[in-house]
Amino acid sequence: MKKFSLLLLAALLAVSLIGCAPDAPQQYRTEFLGTFDTVVSVIGYADTEEEFSQAAGIVHETFAGLHQLFDIYHGYSGVNNIKTINDNAGLMPVKVDARIIELLQTAKEWHSKTDGAVNVAMGPVLAVWHEYRGTGIASPEDAAVPGAQELAEAAKLTNIGKIAIDEAASTVYIEAGMRIDVGAIAKGYATQAAADALIAAGYDSVLISAGGNVAAVGAPKDGRDKWGVGVKDPQSDLAYSTDDENLLDVAYVSGVSVVSSGSYERYYEVDGVRYHHLIDPQTLFPAAHCIGVTVIAQDSTAADVLSTAAFVLPPEEAMLLIENTEGTEALWVHENGDVTLSSGMAAYLKHIGGATNGA
Amino acid sequence: MKIRLGDILLAAAALAAALLLLFVRAPQDAPAVAVVLRGGEEIARINLQNPETEEVRIDEPGIVIRIEDGRIRFEASSCPDQTCVHTGWLSRAGDIAVCLPNEVIVKVEGGETDDIDVVAE
Amino acid sequence: MMKKKMVQKITISALLVALALALSVAERLLPIGALIPVPGVKLGLANVVTMLALFYIGARGALVVLVLRCLLGGLFTGITAMIFSLSGGLLAFAAMLALKQWHARAFSIFGISIGGAAAHNAGQIIAASLLLGQNLYTTYLPILLLTGLATGVITAAAAGALFIRLEKSGVISRYFPDAHLMMTAERKRA
Numbered sequence: 001m002k003k004f005s006l007l008l009l010a011a012l013l014a015v016s017l018i019g020c021a022p023d024a025p026q027q028y029r030t031e032f033l034g035t036f037d038t039v040v041s042v043i044g045y046a047d048t049e050e051e052f053s054q055a056a057g058i059v060h061e062t063f064a065g066l067h068q069l070f071d072i073y074h075g076y077s078g079v080n081n082i083k084t085i086n087d088n089a090g091l092m093p094v095k096v097d098a099r100i101i102e103l104l105q106t107a108k109e110w111h112s113k114t115d116g117a118v119n120v121a122m123g124p125v126l127a128v129w130h131e132y133r134g135t136g137i138a139s140p141e142d143a144a145v146p147g148a149q150e151l152a153e154a155a156k157l158t159n160i161g162k163i164a165i166d167e168a169a170s171t172v173y174i175e176a177g178m179r180i181d182v183g184a185i186a187k188g189y190a191t192q193a194a195a196d197a198l199i200a201a202g203y204d205s206v207l208i209s210a211g212g213n214v215a216a217v218g219a220p221k222d223g224r225d226k227w228g229v230g231v232k233d234p235q236s237d238l239a240y241s242t243d244d245e246n247l248l249d250v251a252y253v254s255g256v257s258v259v260s261s262g263s264y265e266r267y268y269e270v271d272g273v274r275y276h277h278l279i280d281p282q283t284l285f286p287a288a289h290c291i292g293v294t295v296i297a298q299d300s301t302a303a304d305v306l307s308t309a310a311f312v313l314p315p316e317e318a319m320l321l322i323e324n325t326e327g328t329e330a331l332w333v334h335e336n337g338d339v340t341l342s343s344g345m346a347a348y349l350k351h352i353g354g355a356t357n358g359a
Numbered sequence: 360m361k362i363r364l365g366d367i368l369l370a371a372a373a374l375a376a377a378l379l380l381l382f383v384r385a386p387q388d389a390p391a392v393a394v395v396l397r398g399g400e401e402i403a404r405i406n407l408q409n410p411e412t413e414e415v416r417i418d419e420p421g422i423v424i425r426i427e428d429g430r431i432r433f434e435a436s437s438c439p440d441q442t443c444v445h446t447g448w449l450s451r452a453g454d455i456a457v458c459l460p461n462e463v464i465v466k467v468e469g470g471e472t473d474d475i476d477v478v479a480e
Numbered sequence: 481m482m483k484k485k486m487v488q489k490i491t492i493s494a495l496l497v498a499l500a501l502a503l504s505v506a507e508r509l510l511p512i513g514a515l516i517p518v519p520g521v522k523l524g525l526a527n528v529v530t531m532l533a534l535f536y537i538g539a540r541g542a543l544v545v546l547v548l549r550c551l552l553g554g555l556f557t558g559i560t561a562m563i564f565s566l567s568g569g570l571l572a573f574a575a576m577l578a579l580k581q582w583h584a585r586a587f588s589i590f591g592i593s594i595g596g597a598a599a600h601n602a603g604q605i606i607a608a609s610l611l612l613g614q615n616l617y618t619t620y621l622p623i624l625l626l627t628g629l630a631t632g633v634i635t636a637a638a639a640g641a642l643f644i645r646l647e648k649s650g651v652i653s654r655y656f657p658d659a660h661l662m663m664t665a666e667r668k669r670a
Contacts, residue, residue: 043476212480220476230478250475258479265480294479357474365579365586366594370629373598377625399613455619457612459560464612 025205025221028052032060035067036187038211045205045221055203062194063210069100070186072123072179082180086123090176093166099193104165104172107185110305111160114321116281117309121163123179124154125284129277136268136275143270151284158281188259188304191215195257195300212260215300219254225358226252231349234262234292234333248294248333250350252357256327257300261307262292280312287312292333295322296348302328315340393431393449395424396464407431407450407467420461431465433458488655492537493545500529500549505556524631527572527596528639531589536652536659539577546573563611564604571603572596580660589643589662593636598628 025045030053033039042059046052068076072083085094107120128146136143157177164173174180182189187210195215198206204218207227216227233248251258263286267276280287293310297303302325310318310330322330322342329345339352346353395403395415403415407429414434415424421437430450433443436458443458443465455466503525512523526549533542546569554562576596579587587595601624609616644663646652652659 041477207476209477209479212478214477214479224474227476228474230475232478232480247475247478251479252474260479262480361588362590363586363588365582366588366591369579369587369591369594370633373594373625373629377622377629380622380625455616457608457616459564459608460558462612 027220027222028056030056032056032063035060035063036070036190036210038187040211041207041209043207043209044203055198055201055206058197058201058203059194059206059208062197063190066099066186066190066193069097070103070182070190072181072183082182085172085174086179089174089178093164093169093171093173095169095171098170100172101165101167101170103182103185103189104163104180105167106189106301107182108160108163110185110302110309113325114305114309114313115317117313117321118184118305119158119160119281120180120182120185121158121160121174121178122279122281123181124157124177125151125279126181126183126277127179128154129275129279129286133266133268133275133277136270140269143268145270145275148284155284184308185301185305187211187213188257188301191257191304192300213300213304214258215303216253216255216257223358226254226355228350228357229253229258231258231294231331232260232262232264232292234264235337248339249331249352251294251296251348252350252355253296253348256296256298257303258294258296259300259303259307260292260294261311262333264292278308278311289314289318290332290334293318293330295328295330296345297325297329298327306330392468393426394466394468396466398462405431417461417463422458422461422463424465431467432456433463433465436461436463485657489537489541492655493533493541493548496529496533496537496545497548497552500526500545501553503529504549504553522631524572524597524600524635526569527576527593527600528635528642530569530573531576531592531596531639531662532643534573534576534580535662536656538658542577543573546570560611564607567607568600568603571606572600575599583660583662588636589640590633590636593639594629594632597632597635598625601625601628 025047026049027043027045028049029041029043031039031041040059040063042056044052044055046055068079069081071081072086075081075083075087080094080096082100085096085100088094104120107118111119128150132144132146157175157179162175162178163180166172191208191210191213192215194208195217198217205221206217207220208215208217212232214229216229219225220227229251230247231249231251236247261278263274263276263278265277267274267286269275276286278287279285290311293307295303295307295310297306306322306325306328307330310322310332313321315332318330318332319340319342322328329342329348331342331345331349332340334340341352347355349355393405393407394401395405397417402417405411405415405426407426410426413426415426416422417424421435422433423435425432425434430448432448433446433456436443438458438460440460443456443463446456449456449465449467455464457464507523507525510523529549530542530546533545547566550562550566550569553565557565573596575598576592579592579595583589583592602621605616605620605624640663647661647664652661
């Protein structure tokens, strides 16, 4: 009888301690500013707040480091970054960190893969637009459109082949008048670097959003098996909304990256006409094939580059590029509101494709 | 009546277990969504930060739920116990109030819109 | 013709069931829900009857009294309340049965009462959680353990006085031949 009672007591104790079972991992979120001119959000599931803080720390460290290296507007004492390369155009090769070499080489690869649609040597042309845009935003009465002549002159200095990279010496040299602008690739590259660092550190449930450039490491841990990434409606006036009503759709993803490009980002107006920042290398003017693109790719660098490429390329070429790049899907929104999808895109989408997140 | 050693140990154990549970509850961020369930079915989902409504009435049986200042509570109920009403304001993720006789549950869930984590742009 | 013992047993059991029911109704007059806003929190006076039955008429008898009390009580209060009553009562019974093994050596009726009350509350919250499909443990278990502690002590204190009277007066030894005495020392039987 005593033995039985002991057993019974033990069972009762176990039963009453049900309440002590640790809850499922919690979702934590944090954000930081100060890198890549945007806010970087880190969202993840962890058993303790500490565990999550460490992950966020890794992301922050990665972004902060690359921010300095890839900056084209500011110099940092003791650091040779891309601005340094630009400042020494036509003067001398600049010794830089291996990560800059890697970025530029990746950029060159993507230049040929996208048939020149994404070109980090477009700096001179982009600089012209940057200047006019700055004026147009600061004093709208003086807003003006760059002249074709001005742009053509600048376009002469955009040969990516002329970016001389010496891997052994870790130097980069560009000719006088040339300018490297990594805007179309840097954020994606940094996001992927952060994702890689997290994976190396053993994390498997983190979502990074660098100003909307989204990379998923693994999947959520709250019963769902996919993250929900809202696809912004380019025609919506709202700056940001997680309300289903204001989004075009929701992409359910795990382990991939999602990046959007659109005419709603960075624009200025001249006589009521919008001039955005995604310049078509053919026309040297803001691309007008569509008003928004969202790309899902395995790699965040690819997603960033391809979202720009898919936006500035004509529709057929853009579709071909996406279909021919493995593990990549895209969605285009046209001026009239029509939506075009690559063959596998619908499978990711909640409304258009009936995708679910396993909740 | 003699109090024995076992009594004290048992009482201490119960006390310890209770305190442990109270403090081990993970701290939460300010959550945003309150869910009202009736008979197991969701009848309302309210964003506490930007509530769509200030009041949820379930007329039959008579239950009134109030939302105010990012919190939610049972304001009135037709049940004899009034346990649900006495639970008071709920605001943290995991907070829950139950009206057993009427099978109505009000609970607070953490996070924003349940399945959208972030927006790509 | 039923043996006298059998008749005695049945009569006493019936009395205990009635007593437990009466106590359940009586304790509802106390608005303990206002002090401690937890669904199903009670003073647990009926547990005293279970304890009494457990010691004086044995485990089997006590179980019968418990189940009958819950089922009949369900007639007054409804199915859901009956389920909570049963789950709390059964868990309390199991706890008190187990603790009884070390009565007089390790535990007095205080300990047994506390164990019973805590188990009763735990049983109710388990039933509520399962019924509603919600995790109520983290929110309610801490306070239920504490109230179990408190009500256990209170009911033991009150019941103790009753038990002492019953045992000292000889009522128990006369009508409950197989009883384990709770408050007074066991006397060796010849």
